[in-house]
Amino acid sequence: MREIDLLDRYPRVRRNIAAREAAKPHQREIARKFGREYFDGDRGQGYGGYRYDGRWVTIAERMRDFYGLKAGDVVLDVGCAKGFLVHDFRQVIPGIRVAGIDLSPYAIEHAMLEVKPYLVVGSADALPYPDGTFDLVISINTVHNLELPRCVRAIAEMERVGRRFKYLQVDSYRSDEEHEKFERWQLTALTHFDPDGWRTVLRQAGYAGEYSWTITE
Numbered sequence: 252m253r254e255i256d257l258l259d260r261y262p263r264v265r266r267n268i269a270a271r272e273a274a275k276p277h278q279r280e281i282a283r284k285f286g287r288e289y290f291d292g293d294r295g296q297g298y299g300g301y302r303y304d305g306r307w308v309t310i311a312e313r314m315r316d317f318y319g320l321k322a323g324d325v326v327l328d329v330g331c332a333k334g335f336l337v338h339d340f341r342q343v344i345p346g347i348r349v350a351g352i353d354l355s356p357y358a359i360e361h362a363m364l365e366v367k368p369y370l371v372v373g374s375a376d377a378l379p380y381p382d383g384t385f386d387l388v389i390s391i392n393t394v395h396n397l398e399l400p401r402c403v404r405a406i407a408e409m410e411r412v413g414r415r416f417k418y419l420q421v422d423s424y425r426s427d428e429e430h431e432k433f434e435r436w437q438l439t440a441l442t443h444f445d446p447d448g449w450r451t452v453l454r455q456a457g458y459a460g461e462y463s464w465t466i467t468e
């Protein structure tokens with residue numbers, strides 16, 4: 252298990268905390284349904300329009316190079332939403348095989364057509380795949396949406412279905428100030444920790460892959 256930021260080429264958009272902190276409890280409830288309002292409603296309760304813009308190409312390239320992925324390898328994205336990352340894996344590694352899973356029927360229904368056949372609705376803590384199915388299992392910005400026991404199970408599931416590599420990203424904070432910003436920003440997280448807290452969770456889950464945090468600054 253080691254910390255490395257494979258999202259370091261992802262364009263950093265400054266989070267507009269002021270706009271988000273006005274979110275009311277009922278907007279958070281709406282966001283947690285991960286339906287149209289979360290993906291394609293207004294910014295106060297989610298993405299404010301979750302559209303493909305090619306930004307995952309550089310992430311897929313980074314992972315291809317870091318893990319040495321090639322045609323024939325199989326990659327799973329847990330919390331794949333509309334399938335943007337798995338789409339871009341297919342662009343940068345012709346012949347790679349992909350799968351995605353997401354709790355949101357809305358996201359899967361509105362997924363990119365080219366990858367829709369590879370995506371299923373399901374939960375991160377009960378992955379419908381046999382042990383050791385994938386060369387790489389990725390989960391970005393997703394497992395914190397489960398309450399702690401299920402979050403631990405979700406991370407253990409990544410380990411179970413991955414035969415070689417795993418990469419996990421979650422939000423975190425290193426100080427009271429960052430924690431406070433995170434609380435003002437986040438809409439859907441049920442589990443969150445500082446880096447030491449997350450490392451304890453990763454150990455509990457038996458996680459042996461790479462991981463990184465995104466800090467709300």
Ligand SMILES: C[S@@+](CC[C@H](N)C(=O)[O-])C[C@H]1O[C@@H](n2cnc3c(N)ncnc32)[C@H](O)[C@@H]1O
Nearest residue numbers: 285330332353354355373374375391392393396
């Ligand atoms: C912040 S979005 C991240 C989407 C994508 N990974 C990205 O980074 O753009 C969180 C995603 O987690 C999904 N999600 C929430 N709870 C989940 C669960 N229990 N199992 C699988 N996916 C879940 C949501 O539907 C949503 O697509």
